[in-house]
Amino acid sequence: MALAALPFLLSLFQVVQLTVFMIFCLLALSLDLIWGFGGILSFGQAAFFGVGGYAYGVIGINSGRTALAVVAAVVAAALLAALLGYFTFYGRVGAMYFAVITLTVTLILHQVMGSTADPRYAVGAARLGGYNGMTNIPSLALELPGRPSIVLEPVPLFYAVGATLLLIVALCRALVRSSFGRVLRAIREDERRTELLGYDIRWRKLLTFVISGGIAGLAGGLFAGWGNFVNPQVFSLSQSALVVIWVMVGGRGTLYGAVAGTLVVQFLTNYLGAASVTYTTVLLGVALVLIVLLFPRGLVPSLGLAARRLALGLAQAPPAEDSGPA
Amino acid sequence: MDLLAVTAFGTVYAIATLVLLALGLAVIFGMMGVINLAQAELLMLGAYTVLLATSHGASVWAGIALAPLVVGLIGVVIERTIIQFLYGRMLDTMLATWGLSLALVGTVTLVFGPTTEGIATPLGYQTIGRYSIAHYNVFVVAVALGALGLTYGLFNYTGWGLVARATMQNATMVAGLGVNPARVYMATFAYGSALAGLGGAIMAPLTGVVPTLGLAFIAKIFITVIVGGPVILLGTTTSGAVLGLVESIVSYASTPMYGQVAMLAFAIVLLRLLPQGISGFWRRGV
């Protein structure tokens, strides 16, 4: 695969950058799963990402075992998703309310973690650190029983994250192609109808949300291990919006679109956004407005469709009306 | 006794600010079904209107009077350029207004800088025994009541309010009577924006003015409106009272941080029990 050869072609800095982009791809995948396939727009993926990051930090700093910390990241985020999902899906809260609630949870986590500057806010040896965030988080390491752990250098880390991304894409693909995935698509198309066919939509939505939260938490854990820090900025409005933008650019309900969208947006913001964070925020905001207004199906799919139409010379025949079964 | 009076007033004040800040969102959501994620930035723009007015020599009062007008006009522009294309696409409206929220915060930061500007709190203090109550806080409670009364009167006792409510029920029918529904939506959105402008302006001397001003309130006001449910004024007031009380008590017992967490947790549990919000089982109305 071309991916495997990349570290040999790129500078070390680029390898490190690409690693974090792949971590973001995981975060985008988590949203695509719940939104693109489940039809449930969650504004809270950043919350799961952040919770995963903090969980990795707390367990990593206290135990020194990063594999355990990654597991903790997944579990903590999945638990939060389970809790939120239970109250909202079993309460049959509407789609808009769900979006607002997930956003609100993210915002409150931002404020809560921001107000932990006092040293007494600590879990064991891990200080939460307020807006400065949690520092000295251990790097991801290879831990084999009976041997000293080996911290992953940038290139091995790149492979490890790349392999994780491929694995998660494969798992998501298997999930959406399974009979569970078929029912999930039916729920996306018409929730009520699916219920009246005899499917309990509540646990299906809950399970999907928990898996999605777990993937976002995994991404957050890897992020904390990659950068050795995590701060409340992961819960910020712009970070939450970014996840939505990645998926909107790539087109939802395709999995690959989420990955492609993330890479495109991140390379572009890197290219443009060196100037200042504020400019990037303005650009992100304007981009979100324009994409919604002009390309509601997603930027890449819309452009792809336009290109195909152009190629075909707009000679698409309308769908044939059928005369019926008789 | 003094402590009781001061604590009671503190609770009333907490509820009043919540209602005042959430009212504009409640009108826009309740009447139009639109969740405007840029609502917090409308508050922020109201606060900046006061800042600009005072820095040009006008009084705080003039700034507060000006803010609803300025932000109401901004509301018209937002409705014409973005919202009107997205009616019926609720989630898309949320996404677009979210983008708008980011763009507004960013733009204001570029223009005015990221620092907090203070505005001196006008009016003095009333001492009650060993405690004191700021006159301005009494003013805030009065404005909240006034805004509630004005909104109630507007939607229930004026021709425009009647037309607006009829439009939300059945736009086609109203169009048949010669009313342009697009204008009604625009006016409603502008009114909701003006209320936000007023709320932001009132809060400006208390919180200071900063581009991320809205962030401190956004979570609270969304929870308040959603828990309030479909009957906008009474629902928002009731949920403001309940949630404000929860927040006050928990904040008083521990820290404001836990106050917020308790409020959110309480709201989520409440929604599990009453998915339509507090007023979901009442008759529809304003």
Next chain:
Amino acid sequence: MSDIVLETRGLVKEFGGLRAVDGVDFVLRRGELRCLIGPNGAGKSTFFHLLAGTLRPTAGGIRFKDLDLTRLEPHEIARAGMGIKFQVPRVYDQLPVAENLWLSAHVRHGRAAAGTVADRVLDEIRFLQHRNTPVGHLSHGDRQWVEIGMVLAAEPELILLDEPTAGMTHAEARRTADLVREINRRATVIVVEHDMDFVRHLAAGVTVLHRGAILAQGSMDEIRDNPVVRDIYLGKRRRARG
């Protein structure tokens, strides 16, 4: 086993101050075909939703076989053997015909057999050539057939059909009536219908709802000769047509 499949006792549904269903006692025996008629606003649709579990009754009970439906979620009611066809076909427009049928068959027959059952029904409604066509591309009448196919694939014991002939031509309605009788050989059926010709063609028992309550029950001929029914329902329709 009891002969009674469905029974409602004192069923009431209020919206605000309005009683849409007002004390309905309704009994249906296994294998029966029953038409539910009544003027607009008679409470047919509310009654239908109460049976399906999409609305909760204000008071009264519903018994389906030996289950208390008022305690069950809609999906549990469907699993217990109730199949529903809506007035406006409620199908998955984005999904292919075969997948629509699969989704319905899967509940009853499980993953292993769902595909086979879907294929069989596809053949039965003569839609094999449309297997992979997204349902949204089909005509209105064809979408009605897809939904009927979905009901068949679930093999329910009790089928609720809400105005199956809405939007159909006279000939299509006749064919649907034949199909409903065919379905009735396998399941108990309730048909909510407006079209009197269709009801007559079905030659089934009729229940007349009016203002949320049962006004009359009997054969079509008995109903037609009932002066009260003539006045409030048939007369009004005739006037409306004239």
